[in-house]
Amino acid sequence: MSDTPITLTAGDAEATVLPGNGGRIGGLRVGGTELLRQGDRYGSFPMVPWCGRIRDGRFRDGADVHQMPLNSPPHAIHGTARDGVWRTARADATEAVLTHDLTAPWPYPGRVTQVIALAPDALTLTLSVETYESSFPAQVGWHPWFDRTLGGTCEGVRIAFEPAWQEERGADHLPTGRRIDPLPGPRDDCFGMPDGVDVTLTWPERLELRVTSREPWVVVYDEEDAAVCVEPQTGPPDGLNTHPRLVTPLEPLEAHTTWSWRRL
Structure with a gap:
């Protein structure tokens, strides 16, 4: 099927899916109010086959060292799939299934499947990576850009969570390997x-949105005025x-996240 945009609707919720722009969700509207920052680089995109930065763009798989393009010098960031075209395998009014084949510069053949399912009060996302050839390390996750002020008409969003620890961040924006008590933003x-x-x-007096996942890692980014990011990842x-997760011919890597909301 084609890579043309897809519109999902459920109740008063509407999501725009963009297979031709990295398989991202270009918009999520609840009661006509857009929740995601708009723009070709924004919305919410899948991070595959790695999440965040790779130090110096290099990773080791056994004796082999692989170099990824330094798209955030001096590091490689957010995987390759967000820059590629995804194909629509199936779509109806409330669900879309997209696929993306991993190719160079990623050194291993594999296929990514993304399921996007919309309900009147929730959006559920599933990512899986599978291979029929060589096993390889991988990560998956999501990078949503939520509008800080819902169109500039409300008080800025508040983020609440209770992590067990924070990965200490070094000067290079990568974890040092130390776990510390969570720090304020x-x-x-x-x-x-x-x-x-x-x-x-x-968003006070407007909306409450809860991001959940069975995965134990989340990146929170709130340094910009326009948007905040809450990124579940493996x-x-x-x-x-x-912390590599191995994709094998017998065991794909799969993860889920759900965004559920209620009006205030």
């Missing part, structure tokens, strides 16, 4: 939530080197 940091990601965003930044 502003943040561009990775946090551990061993019982699963659970973060609440509240490992921390530089995780291909420090």
Whole structure:
């Protein structure tokens, strides 16, 4: 099927899916109010086959060292799939299934499948990576850009969560390997939530949105005026080197996240 935009609707919720622009969600509207920052680089995009930064763009797989393009010098950032075209395998009024084949510069063949399912009060996202050839390390996650003020008509969003620890951030924006007590924002940091990601965003008197996932890692970014990011993922930044998850012909890598909301 084609890579043309897809519109999902459920109740008064509407999501725009953009297979031709990195498989991202270009918009999510609840009652006509847009929740995601607009623009070709924004919305919400899948991070595959790694999340966040890889130190110096290099990762090791056994004896082999692979170099990824330094698209955020001196590091490589957010995977390759957000820059590629995805194809629509199936779509109806409330659900879309997209696929993306991993190709160069990623050194291993594989296929990514993304399922985007909209309900009147929630959006559920699923990512899976599978291979029929060589096993390889990988990560998956999501990078949503939520509008800070919902169109500039409300008080700025509040972020609430209770992580067990924070990954200490070095001068190079990567974890040092030390776990510390969580620090106050502003943040561009990775946090551990061993019982699963659970973060609440509240736009006072407008909307409450809860981001949940069974995965134990989340990056929170709130250093910009226009938007904030809450990013569930299967490992921390530089995780291909420090916390790799292996994709094998018998065991794909799969993760889920749900954004659920209620009016205030």
